[in-house]
Amino acid sequence: MDFDILHVHRPPIIELAYLAAKWKDPGLLRLAARRLNRPTGKAVPTILTDHGLFVMPSTASALDMTWFMEFVLEKFDHVICVDPSGFNRAREIQASGPRRSNLAQVHHIPQPMDTSFFAPLPPPDTHDLVIGYSGRWERDGMFLLESLVQARIPGVRFVISGGATEQDLARYRDAFTRSTVLVRPNILELADLRAFYGRIHLLVDFYRGDGCGRSVLEAMSCGRPVLRIRAADTHPIIDGSTGVLVDPNLDSIVDAVRNLQSRNDWLVDLGRRARDAIEAEYRMDLVLDRIERVYRSCL
Numbered sequence: 001m002d003f004d005i006l007h008v009h010r011p012p013i014i015e016l017a018y019l020a021a022k023w024k025d026p027g028l029l030r031l032a033a034r035r036l037n038r039p040t041g042k043a044v045p046t047i048l049t050d051h052g053l054f055v056m057p058s059t060a061s062a063l064d065m066t067w068f069m070e071f072v073l074e075k076f077d078h079v080i081c082v083d084p085s086g087f088n089r090a091r092e093i094q095a096s097g098p099r100r101s102n103l104a105q106v107h108h109i110p111q112p113m114d115t116s117f118f119a120p121l122p123p124p125d126t127h128d129l130v131i132g133y134s135g136r137w138e139r140d141g142m143f144l145l146e147s148l149v150q151a152r153i154p155g156v157r158f159v160i161s162g163g164a165t166e167q168d169l170a171r172y173r174d175a176f177t178r179s180t181v182l183v184r185p186n187i188l189e190l191a192d193l194r195a196f197y198g199r200i201h202l203l204v205d206f207y208r209g210d211g212c213g214r215s216v217l218e219a220m221s222c223g224r225p226v227l228r229i230r231a232a233d234t235h236p237i238i239d240g241s242t243g244v245l246v247d248p249n250l251d252s253i254v255d256a257v258r259n260l261q262s263r264n265d266w267l268v269d270l271g272r273r274a275r276d277a278i279e280a281e282y283r284m285d286l287v288l289d290r291i292e293r294v295y296r297s298c299l
Helices: 014-022 028-036 066-075 084-096 142-150 166-176 190-198 214-221 250-261 264-281 284-298
Strands: 006-008 046-050 078-081 105-108 129-133 156-160 181-183 202-205 226-229 243-246
Touching: 014 028, 014 066, 028 066, 046 066, 046 284, 066 084, 078 084, 078 284, 084 105, 105 284, 129 250, 142 166, 142 250, 190 214, 202 214, 214 226, 214 264, 226 250, 243 250, 243 264
Parallel strands: 006 046, 046 078, 078 105, 129 156, 129 202, 156 181, 202 226, 226 243
Antiparallel strands: none
């Protein structure tokens, strides 16, 4: 196909790069990863949106992907990082790496949110605190959600959505088969997703690395605060302002949940400020205007 600009939302075969890093002695795999992820041989502007490649990992035994990050910064004209930590790391690599890695213009442009569709919703009509989860079930930190459910805190119920394979469902079936847990995985329709946020008072995100996923932004846009694990970059979750940050252990999480149970007005106030944060930075027209500037510079 002929095109004037190529914009991709991830390197197309990034799995080769992860495999090369995992095997420690990549050789031909590194070569294949670079060759097969090369954007195009045509002399057209190229843009890549980074949804996690440059974000700091959540585990101590992280794979060394710096060589692939340098490749991306060399081959693309523009790299759009949706998380501040990704933007900072890409700039650090440019500053310390080979001169060729300085070719890309790196931008921090957050994910656009349809704040008219994901609009503030009234809280559920129940005295119980309803906690929601809508991330992927294989994501780091899922064991903390399992532990929180099994803690059986009086007056706390759960609505658990998110992406789950048959293996995931089998893995957590016993833990989530309780009268206090409603499991609704793999929601596909946007209206059903919005209804999910209407069922809950609070979203939890137990990912232990940097950055926030789209489910966090959707929940905040609907006026729901987020309880999240502390990390270097949790933007736009600010402890005590748009959400609550906790340590990655059950005691810290349970203490925070019990505190929120007894402070309903504060919970509503957190949700209001969470919505304001999305409106100020992630609103569709603001974000697309910034992306348009990148396209116009390409043209």
